[in-house]
Amino acid sequence: MLVLGLQGSPRKKGNTSFLLSAFMDVAKKLGARTHVIEVAKKNITPCMGCAFCEKNGYCVNQDDDMKPEIYPLLREADVIVAASPIYFYNVTAQLKALIDRCQAIWSRKYKLELTDPARNYRRGFLLSLGATKGQNLFEGVHLTAQYFFDAVAATYEGSLTYRRIEYPGNMEKHPTVLEDVKEAVKGLLSPLLGRKKILFVCRENACRSQMAGAFVQHLAGDKIEVLCGGSEPAVEINPVMVEAMAEKGVDMAFRKPRSIEDAISAGQPDVIITIGCEEECPFVPGAERQDWDLPDPAGKPIDFMRNVRDEIEMRVKELVNSLSG
Numbered sequence: 001m002l003v004l005g006l007q008g009s010p011r012k013k014g015n016t017s018f019l020l021s022a023f024m025d026v027a028k029k030l031g032a033r034t035h036v037i038e039v040a041k042k043n044i045t046p047c048m049g050c051a052f053c054e055k056n057g058y059c060v061n062q063d064d065d066m067k068p069e070i071y072p073l074l075r076e077a078d079v080i081v082a083a084s085p086i087y088f089y090n091v092t093a094q095l096k097a098l099i100d101r102c103q104a105i106w107s108r109k110y111k112l113e114l115t116d117p118a119r120n121y122r123r124g125f126l127l128s129l130g131a132t133k134g135q136n137l138f139e140g141v142h143l144t145a146q147y148f149f150d151a152v153a154a155t156y157e158g159s160l161t162y163r164r165i166e167y168p169g170n171m172e173k174h175p176t177v178l179e180d181v182k183e184a185v186k187g188l189l190s191p192l193l194g195r196k197k198i199l200f201v202c203r204e205n206a207c208r209s210q211m212a213g214a215f216v217q218h219l220a221g222d223k224i225e226v227l228c229g230g231s232e233p234a235v236e237i238n239p240v241m242v243e244a245m246a247e248k249g250v251d252m253a254f255r256k257p258r259s260i261e262d263a264i265s266a267g268q269p270d271v272i273i274t275i276g277c278e279e280e281c282p283f284v285p286g287a288e289r290q291d292w293d294l295p296d297p298a299g300k301p302i303d304f305m306r307n308v309r310d311e312i313e314m315r316v317k318e319l320v321n322s323l324s325g
């Protein structure tokens with residue numbers, strides 16, 4: 001399980017950084033993988049409002065850190081934690097630029113009507129703090145968080161917010177912060193922690209295992225955690241596969257092929273399903289194994305891809321039924 005933190009303060013070792021680190025430490029202790037994006041250190045060009053993404057589903061700007069790094073992480077995350085100090089009653093400009101660039105993801109959902117397979121289980125949480133004690137101090141960030149989490153297919157599960165936190169060091173002196181964080185992280189992660197883990201393996205992790213993983217996430221991601229990898233991972237996922245899955249309404253954009261080792265480093269699988277590459281898959285003690293003998297659609301026309309997609313969907317439905325029965 002990946003918990004992704006978005007650290008929105010430009011201040012090094014400031015209050016937000018302390019709060020998010022405390023949050024991630026507890027998540028790690030509970031068994032999650034964690035990753036923090038220091039947003040102010042990233043190259044993120046603000047949205048130009050050109051509406052290119054509304055027609056095409058991706059941003060016209062391909063040159064900053066959004067495409068290679070940030071969109072894929074937002075798509076991979078099981079949990080997204082947005083953390084920001086209050087700047088003029090909202091998040092910092094740096095975090096807001098990242099959020100605005102999620103208009104491309106918003107467009108995929110609301111204009112192209114595609115569903116992110118993680119929609120039924122991805123969870124969002126807000127951490128925020130500000131110097132003053134005004135009653136409405138967090139109204140702006142709550143609204144921004146609500147619409148951001150909706151765009152990135154996460155349910156907005158809650159927040160921790162602190163008033164009268166002004167100077168570096170104020171947050172760590174707060175009398176209840178560590179207890180608050182512990183309780184919040186436990187509540188946030190507990191529905192996702194006990195999920196059975198299934199590893200799908202194929203050659204390139206560009207078509208078959210990606211489709212199988214996405215169908216499982218789509219149908220039962222709240223009960224089953226998907227790992228997937230390839231024995232010879234490709235550089236990019238296959239665009240014909242993305243098109244074939246879009247015909248089913250499933251959004252595969254921004255996924256990346258991984259190696260089997262990389263996939264397993266995310267957790268020991270309970271079930272391993274190899275799709276056409278049985279002999280190359282490593283032995284994992286105690287894991288149940290299945291082999292799905294399905295042809296490699298790489299380089300084949302879209303009709304071939306559709307047949308493999310439909311066969312995989314059928315097998316995934318049977319698998320999900322057998323695991324939940």
Ligand SMILES: Cc1cc2nc3c(=O)[nH]c(=O)nc-3n(C[C@H](O)[C@H](O)[C@H](O)COP(=O)(O)O)c2cc1C
Nearest residue numbers: 009011014015016085086087088089130131132165
């Ligand atoms: C540009 C700017 C705008 C701010 N606006 C507000 C504000 O509207 N309300 C408030 O309570 N604090 C405001 N603050 C104070 C910060 O929220 C506060 O200092 C916070 O502790 C900084 O967190 P950090 O250490 O994580 O950067 C502002 C600070 C800056 C630099």
